[in-house]
Amino acid sequence: xxxxxxxxxxxxxxxxxxxxxxxxxxxxxxxxxxxxxxxxxxxxxxxxxxxxxxxxxxxxxxxxxxxxxxxxxxxxxxxxxxxxxxxxxxxxxxxxxxxxxxxxxxxxxxxxxxxxxxxxxxxxxxxxxxxxxxxxxxxxxxxxxxxxxxxxxxxxxxxxxxxxxxxxxxxxxxxxxxxxxxxxxxxxxxxxxxxxxxxxxxxxxxxxxxxxxxxxxxxxxx
Amino acid sequence: xxxxxxxxxxxxxxxxxxxxxxxxxxxxxxxxxxxxxxxxxxxxxxxxxxxxxxxxxxxxxxxxxxxxxxxxxxxxxxxxxxxxxxxxxxxxxxxxxxxxxxxxxxxxxxxxxxxxxxxxxxxxxxxxxxxxxxxxxxxxxxxxxxxxxxxxxxxxxxxxxxxxxxxxxxxxxxxxxxxxxxxxxxxxxxxxxxxxxxxxxxxxxxxxxxxxxxxxxxxxxxxxxxxxxxxxxxxxxxxxxxxxx
Ligand SMILES: Nc1ncnc2c1ncn2[C@@H]1O[C@H](COP(=O)(O)OP(=O)(O)OP(=O)(O)O)[C@@H](O)[C@H]1O
Ligand SMILES: [Mg+2]
Numbered sequence: 271x272x273x274x275x276x277x278x279x280x281x282x283x284x285x286x287x288x289x290x291x292x293x294x295x296x297x298x299x300x301x302x303x304x305x306x307x308x309x310x311x312x313x314x315x316x317x318x319x320x321x322x323x324x325x326x327x328x329x330x331x332x333x334x335x336x337x338x339x340x341x342x343x344x345x346x347x348x349x350x351x352x353x354x355x356x357x358x359x360x361x362x363x364x365x366x367x368x369x370x371x372x373x374x375x376x377x378x379x380x381x382x383x384x385x386x387x388x389x390x391x392x393x394x395x396x397x398x399x400x401x402x403x404x405x406x407x408x409x410x411x412x413x414x415x416x417x418x419x420x421x422x423x424x425x426x427x428x429x430x431x432x433x434x435x436x437x438x439x440x441x442x443x444x445x446x447x448x449x450x451x452x453x454x455x456x457x458x459x460x461x462x463x464x465x466x467x468x469x470x471x472x473x474x475x476x477x478x479x480x481x482x483x484x485x486x487x488x489x490x491x492x
Numbered sequence: 493x494x495x496x497x498x499x500x501x502x503x504x505x506x507x508x509x510x511x512x513x514x515x516x517x518x519x520x521x522x523x524x525x526x527x528x529x530x531x532x533x534x535x536x537x538x539x540x541x542x543x544x545x546x547x548x549x550x551x552x553x554x555x556x557x558x559x560x561x562x563x564x565x566x567x568x569x570x571x572x573x574x575x576x577x578x579x580x581x582x583x584x585x586x587x588x589x590x591x592x593x594x595x596x597x598x599x600x601x602x603x604x605x606x607x608x609x610x611x612x613x614x615x616x617x618x619x620x621x622x623x624x625x626x627x628x629x630x631x632x633x634x635x636x637x638x639x640x641x642x643x644x645x646x647x648x649x650x651x652x653x654x655x656x657x658x659x660x661x662x663x664x665x666x667x668x669x670x671x672x673x674x675x676x677x678x679x680x681x682x683x684x685x686x687x688x689x690x691x692x693x694x695x696x697x698x699x700x701x702x703x704x705x706x707x708x709x710x711x712x713x714x715x716x717x718x719x720x721x722x723x724x725x726x727x728x729x730x731x732x733x734x735x736x737x
Contacts, residue, residue, distance in 0.1 A: 317707060383528065385582070387580055387582040388582060390544055390578070390582065391576075391578065391583075391584070391641075392581035392584075392596075393544065393568075393571060394542060394571055394574075394575075394576040394598040395571070395572075395595075395596035395644070395645070395646075395648055396568050396569070396571045396572030396596060396601075396648060397568065397596065397599065397667055398568050401599060401600070405595060405599060406584055409586050410584075410585065410586050413586065458529065489666060
């Protein structure tokens with residue numbers, strides 16, 4: 271097994287390397303979009319406007335209530351019937367729409383978890399609602415959102431494998447193709463799994479670093 | 493000249509009638525202490541002064557003789573002119589001490605950073621924390637936090653300071669350092685309204701003491717008179733209860 275494992279690692283090294291690049295791009299694009307979508311819908315959910323609430327609840331409810339692969343196919347065929355998008359962009363968009371709902375809930379929870387006294391203290395100093403949100407509430411919320419957000423990002427990285435079914439040559443689709451050709455599916459999927467595992471580990475370290483960086487008082491205290 | 497004045501101030505929270513026509517006047521340089529049992533509406537009265545709570549319609553709050561209309565006036569501008577200190581400090585945990593103090597002058601008034609910092613250092617000196625400007629709120633004791641909170645409010649150059657039980661959350665040995673800062677402010681001529689449970693302090697520092705019960709101001713007077721010879725039965729009962737607790 272070890273010799274055949276080596277064969278897979280060695281013979282598909284370049285292919286997996288390229289695929290890793292694609293997986294990272296998919297993840298980066300979809301999660302960046304998801305953060306924007308999530309912020310907007312978090313505000314919709316916290317808004318006093320009932321229409322905004324309804325829109326946010328509908329969006330989050332639909333995404334939560336459907337399997338990602340169904341949503342992915344639905345959006346892919348839906349999106350590509352309206353505009354001509356490459357499968358990479360259609361896939362990224364679909365992943366973003368999916369992850370955005372979870373990110374929205376993370377942000378909403380983080381914003382709501384900030385003690386109301388923070389808002390009152392800011393307002394008592396003459397800050398407007400908007401300034402208080404921007405300078406006092408949001409920075410603290412972001413800090414509080416980092417751990418669950420990091421978790422969501424790891425899920426997003428792994429979810430990007432489903433885009434293989436749209437024909438994007440990321441890690442999982444590269445593994446499928448290779449396994450069909452080399453007749454070593456066990457070793458090939460093992461290698462694919464290792465690629466994801468390493469990416470997730472690197473990512474976990476980065477999130478932890480960010481957490482420390484965004485918590486200067488805790489860093490100073492230790 | 494009255495810095496602040498309320499006329500028939502009413503406040504409901506739903507069906508709960510919390511303030512029932514409170515008339516309060518505070519003259520320039522005056523120190524007014526508000527006492528009264530829990531739930532009598534002291535905090536609500538204070539919070540109506542700077543519109544953290546919006547009084548019921550028909551209530552009047554006048555600042556420097558000008559009536560404030562919460563529907564149409566810019567309440568942010570109104571709040572700039574009043575400093576407030578809370579029982580639980582509410583320092584901004586993501587800002588260090590000096591930035592807690594400079595954030596409002598810089599972002600609300602547009603004071604240049606260097607100027608805001610110089611002023612913050614003066615204020616830290618005043619509250620006895622000149623060496624803490626780089627510390628984080630989580631590294632301070634309760635008494636130190638509250639002194640920073642006072643400096644933060646003062647940094648906006650308020651015309652009046654509102655204190656809501658600013659020593660109630662402190663360990664007993666930390667109360668004195670905060671009261672000293674408040675005392676210094678009073679001596680410096682700051683106009684202040686303070687809700688307090690520290691009767692000895694109220695007696696020493698206040699020019700006037702106000703007793704609230706069930707949403708009404710039931711008695712007020714000059715401290716020596718008020719504490720030795722209260723006229724209302726409810727005041728007598730309340731004082732004997734807190735003084736002999
Ligand atoms: N935001 C609010 N919503 C509903 N009820 C409120 C609110 N704030 C205060 N109350 C009620 O109003 C009444 C007066 O409260 P307030 O905080 O003004 O009392 P207080 O005199 O400051 O009491 P304490 O000495 O305990 O601080 C209480 O019955 C309280 O439960
Ligand atoms: Mg109170």
